[in-house]
Amino acid sequence: MIKTLENLPTGSSLALQEVIDNLPWNTQGLINAVTQQYDSGELLMVAWMNKEALLETVASKRACYWSRSRQCLWRKGETSGHTQEVKSIFLDCDGDAVLLKVDQKGAACHTGRKSCFYNQIIDDRVVVVNDKVN
């Protein structure tokens, strides 16, 4: 269904519930979630969402993912306090990825770093390039 938006002009729209019901959820019922700091553009993390997590995120404006390891909803920051206030949400062209632009409190990464992407490939090495913030 989301593909019907491909050739429509800016401002065209579809009902959210119908789009969500028809997203190409994978065999585990998940789509990719990519999370970016809304003002700096820094990429914070990549995770997964099921339908329930996406609907909760839309409704609560707090990022909620699906934890594949724990097999439960993962309300980001619920225990750490490192919540993500959702500023805007986008679906990609084929609907198997969602982008959250958020305001990250503290660290997005479990290592205490702001972003999970702290390992840079430089020539033939993988180099730690960011310090912990917490």
Add this chain to the structure above:
Amino acid sequence: MIKTLENLPTGSSLALQEVIDNLPWNTQGLINAVTQQYDSGELLMVAWMNKEALLETVASKRACYWSRSRQCLWRKGETSGHTQEVKSIFLDCDGDAVLLKVDQKGAACHTGRKSCFYNQIIDDRVVVVNDKVN
């Protein structure tokens, strides 16, 4: 192996080939790839890489993905000319996602839009918010 970098200070490093050989490739031999315009921070697309695609991207500094639909290497822009010049590459904390910061020529999206994330969730609608650039 990449997890050994978690608690090491900034500047610590591992050999790239060893890290790549030990990434947690999924059952299809893939990791997530997220691609961002290097200067503006605009999120362009989400795709997949196998080991060969990652090694080629590192060596050529042109983004090369794995096409799950076509089951072959996908040298971005090979037919369209909409190439992605790779400025920097990062692995996330657990090594199942790679971030490319690129300079995108033309459109990253097959619809002709700069970014694939042109469908914004606004209240109870999904709204097209970006025009085609090509």
